[in-house]
Amino acid sequence: MRYPAFFKARSAMKLASIRPITVLISRELAIAVLLLLGVSFVVFLVLFLSPGDPFSSLLKEQMTSAAGSHPGESAPWYSQYLLWLANITRGNLGTSIRTGLPVLNEVIRVGINTLYLTLGSLLVTLLIAVPIAIVSARHGLTPVNWVLTMFTYVASALPVFWLAYIVIYISMHRFGLFPLAFGSSTQKWNWLHFMLPVLVLGLSNGTMGEVVRHMREELSRVFSEEYICTARAKGASIWKHAFKEGFLIPITEIIAAKIPYILGGAVVVEQVFNWPGMGRMAWQAAQDRDYPLIMAITLMAAIFVRLGSLIHRAVHIVVNPRSSRE
């Protein structure tokens, strides 16, 4: 009598509490797709407005077959864009002007390398910044963590390539190690080869000071929330209670917000450390005006950024049921 009702109601509740989350996440996905569309449009626009008409060469075959006319002249911009977009969705990003290789494969290949670098250095940034933030949120600015905080400020104000040079110089002359991550097929693999670029970018991507500040503010705000007081009053661990709002959400927020900066820093670090990633390719492509390649790289970078913020939104939605009401 009681239990059937209980179960029925419970399953109804479960449904009600789960459905909004899936709905919300799929909505976020839809927004991400829309944003990527927007990104592609901006990229298109930039190149469309650039002198030299890069699109006519890109869309030559499609245009002639579709419009049956001379490319680039009669086709209005929107049909050019739609054609280009249709090609992209079919996975056809064209071939690199410079190497003749299909752009998609190339960009995915280097994109993965850049992803390693980005995620690695994000981890480094967080591993350094978060403990400092936690300590200073909990105990206020003591001399020790003031020095540490200043250190993060210094790190984020350093020109990244200069730091990279210093690190290479030191690692060579002090530790007898040549820190090139890749391009070492004849050398024995050494994790330090991988670590140094990651470390340099992690330290000096210009975001560390801000990460410390953001984490510290969020944590101290959450620590002063009333529910933390309740948790203390009932003898529970305040870390456990502060974890979601004071730690999980800000961290995913930082990850989402800082990926663009780190990708930017990666352009420089990849040059110095000979890391075969997207940034290095972007630089080369910018020099060669390899339009298909630089478009693809920009799109790929945007995908990384959107993925980061998708993770953030998903965590936010899953952790914080309130947002389903918003």
Add this chain to the structure above:
Amino acid sequence: MKRYTQHTTEFSDSAGVPFWKKAAPVDRVYIGYGLFIVLLVVISYILGATHFLPFDPQEINMDLLMAPPQTEGHLLGTDFMGRDILSRLIIGIQAYFLPGLLAIGIALVLGTCFGVLAGYWGGGLDIASTFLSNLLNSFPRLVLILLMVAAFKPNIYLVMAVVGITSIPTVASLIKSKIQFLKQKNFIEAATALGLKNAAIIFKHILWHNCRSVLIIQATLGMAEAILIETSLSYLGFGVQEPTPSWGNMVQSGANYFMQGNFWPSTAPALTILLTIMGFHLLGDGLNNILERKRDQ
């Protein structure tokens, strides 16, 4: 070890304490340092503009290439063309001044517009401006700059315009949250009830009285941003070009000799960058603490 915090009672009337006295000592140090840096920047600008420099920054001395500091009156030595590093450092700030202002201007003006549209009117405008902000946020700044360099010609003003545009979302979201906060406090309803016009509310009461400090802080951070971006671009070859000195291209050209143990030509400008950016960041931080967060406890 115990660390005692000192608190002294004061039985006097405490109403008229100026805001800098309310600031924590740390914040005062930050702001003091930041203002010192800003002062140095201004002084350098004036020195550069009036050509009151130890040496002519463009004067080439082929007999004195890469001289160490203190050689023949060159306090910081000379660079790869035998030019005086100190003079070039002093005049180097000019490379950032106008382009940086352009970036800051774009970011603040457009960011404020976006923020006001989203926060004040909300609804569809909010959705649209949030979308645009997210869109701009999707581009890694340096990659976007490389795209622009590929599409157009590399030019510091173009680059700084991109920097400004990509900073719009930050400013917009700050302004928006500020306005939403004011809305929560029924500030805007009250003002409307008083019969104030929208323009007056937005410009006078929201932007001037409540968002001023946010914008000032963003401006200081924007300058730091401009310097760092230019430095990275200089390394990639797309920064300010010779013979105009910029700190970025000075570090870059100096760094060519770094591996041979000739540290000074890159260290001097790199430290200048470091100290300046620290100054701007700390100034922003200190102002933020005083004006925004800790109004009072």
Add this chain to the structure above:
Amino acid sequence: MTAGPVLKIENLRTFFYSRSKQAFSRAVDGVDLALEKGETLGIVGESGSGKSVTALSVMGLVTAEPGVVSGKIGLKTDGIQKNLLQNIEDYVNMTQNNGRIMHVSKDNRGWQRHVDRHLRGVRGKEIAMIFQNPKASMNPFSSVGRQIQEAVLLNTSIKNPREAKERALYWLEQVKIDSPQLRYDNNPFGLSGGMCQRAMIAMALSSEPSVLIADEPTTGLDATIQSKIVSLLAELKSSVGVTTLLISHDIDVIKTLSDRVAVMYGGRVLEYGPSRDILSKVDNEKHPYTAALLASIPTARQIREKSYLQAIKGDVIDTINLPRGCRFYPRCRQVTDQIREQCKQREPDLREIASNQSVRCWLYFDA
């Protein structure tokens, strides 16, 4: 078991430092209270009189600097007997001048660490607390049921999660939440304020504490819900019979629920005694402040006749710039010329004027 109060607060001082004014605010300045087993002690007073800070000081929850600076809080229950402010002197350095505290320094971090260690086994287990603003006091990121379950697991002998859940459901039922199974999985934002407060009460009671501190349990709720919570508390008082320190600025709530009452003003207890005597009879044998408080409650007749409310004139005392004499003197309307000088110059002690009833006023005794 030894007789005596379960909770005895002696000479509790809790200060705050205002950086902008560069001075102390003496939120609690020498409070003595005793809570007997089984009774409900009400603390009443205007906002800013130091009621809540007293409660937070007991729990060691004052985080602002310098916080608790002196005193003794004795807790004597079946399981535990200790001074909650043990060794406070080690952490505080006070210089006094003519009995006035001029300068305080405190190793607040050390003290906090000490308190957290010292009060393990007290917080939640022996003393549970209900806060005002129930919605903000529940963790918004966790379901109501799980928060209660956590309290059960932490503070009772039940270590089995399933049993703990059963117990949590039991308590949800006890506080009259309908369909507790449904509510169990709800997050605080999904509940109304009243519902939240019930859940808070359930959470506090589920730890089976010796002492319950209810800090403004009805503030921030709608009037109808207030009365429901009050009647729930009254019911629980008779059925569960937990020793309660009830804090409220609402005299009606105190009157309904408490056995004894302490009236606080400016960080001091001004009157202390059985609530029946102090809050119900209207006669002169009270502190002028209590009288004024009582007078400010609209009676049925006043409401009917739409006459003006009798608010207490003046502002609540600024605990930074304390007067030398009686703290209520600037607002007092019962000062006679005879004692005026005394009121101005010296602060009266809290003295017993009847059985169990103490008052801090020159009206009732001489210097």
Add this chain to the structure above:
Amino acid sequence: MKRLASVFLTIFFLVLVMMLPQAGALSKEDGSPDGGALNYGEYGRPATLDPITSNDMIALRVCELIFNGLVGIDEKQEIVDDLAQRWDISEDGRIYTFYLRQDVTWHALEGQDPVPFTADDVIMTYNVMMHPQTITPLKVRYEFIDTVTKIDDYTVRFTLKRPILNALARFSFKIIPKHGLQNSEFITREDPFVQHPIGTGPYMLKNITAEREVILVANENYFKGRPHVDKFIARPFADQNIMGQALMFNAIDMIVLVNHRDIPQLQGDKRFVLQPYNALSYSFFGFNMRNPLLADKRVRKAFTYAVNRKEMLDSFFQGQGTIISGPFAPGSWAYNLDVAPLPYDPGKAQQLLTEAGFTRGDNGIMEKDGKPLSLTLKVPIAKESEAVKRVILAFRNYLSKIGVEINAEFQEWLAWKEDIFLNHDFDIMFASWVFDDSADISSLFHSAEAGPWKNNFGAFSNPDVDSLIVESKLTLDHEKRRTINRKLHDIIADENPYTFLWTLTNYAAYNKKLRRVAIHPYKFFTFADGWFIPKSEQR
């Protein structure tokens, strides 16, 4: 500078005039040990690896290892047989018949039998190269060929449109396999062959790693005998400073082009050999004679007088180079040693400007009819190459001393190319040319070559030069050409369409473990099959 050279290299091939410092007959039965690997660093990565579509130096070097031509070149710069065993040249010099080697096979793909090399491959290579759909800088070079016919499987006949001097050397173009291409008519960069070339050479491509390292392994069946070093690995670097350090740190064994600023450091290091070779290219400042101010010969000459080339060469390049006075390789038959480079003489420069009607303006800048001598100098951005920056800055400095204002404008490479070659929007430009192997300067200074995307960007026009160029092209007599070229050199030095600077001595640096290294100036690896590493030093 090197980059620029790499691009123009494909337009002008070289005269091989420099004697290489190391020589010695090689035979594969020389008893040198096999084994070991050679890692060499390159600044940048090759775009493609086939000999037809590639246009960068890096790819050219790799192609030298993978492919062979009909004829080759030995260390004495003499033409030797390669894929062709011998050849006949008809009396009138128009018909070249090549008799191919019959023991040559293409690099075998895994699990496949090696395909023999035949005349069809040669004919296809030529046809592909000349196909309109094929984009290759080689095309112009082979327009002198009229037809190619297959006599039999191992005999090919080329008929020339007209006899030209030194034609045999041009048959050194690399042959690609018929079975390798996706489309046997033409080749584009989208053909998989450009990334996975198959050749006949001493090394075959093993793979290109994810890091874009090109790994080449010894061809066991190489028709000249297996090369000694097992593996060649080309490593791309994106930062020259780091590349230099990589060598010092033994992360790589060889740098084909050492940055001049690293030379002092390497010179003192006993572990390495610094091997000089002539760059076979020259740097210059080119003037745009469309600008009326620069149309005056005296102004151009004044600029050359004003520049202290010796000082620049000594300060910026450690004196490693030769100052030149004309567009021919110094020491070659075409170079006129009687024409000495103009000396550094600011006084003379000043005087020439005055003669040309300039007077000093108020702000110290020379002016004529109120027009100040303020010129735009356009330079391509070369990341990290502060040598270019130095030359530009020094140039500005020298000219400012005679009252000429130079506004240096550094431009991104492609934008620069557009401005110089298409829009002609510049006053002075800085670049370098590779010497042409038959000392042909027609495309540089003939007045007909002044159009868009043509190489006479400065619109230099001189009837004498025009006629001399034509005359030189038509003659087959070497001595006569020599006289003509000496005359040309003289006129051009006098007309001064460029301020000729210098031809540099480049350095390769390699680890001492590598023995018997002979280096070809720009193809570099031509003799790499003879290099070896002693057993004890193989890793």
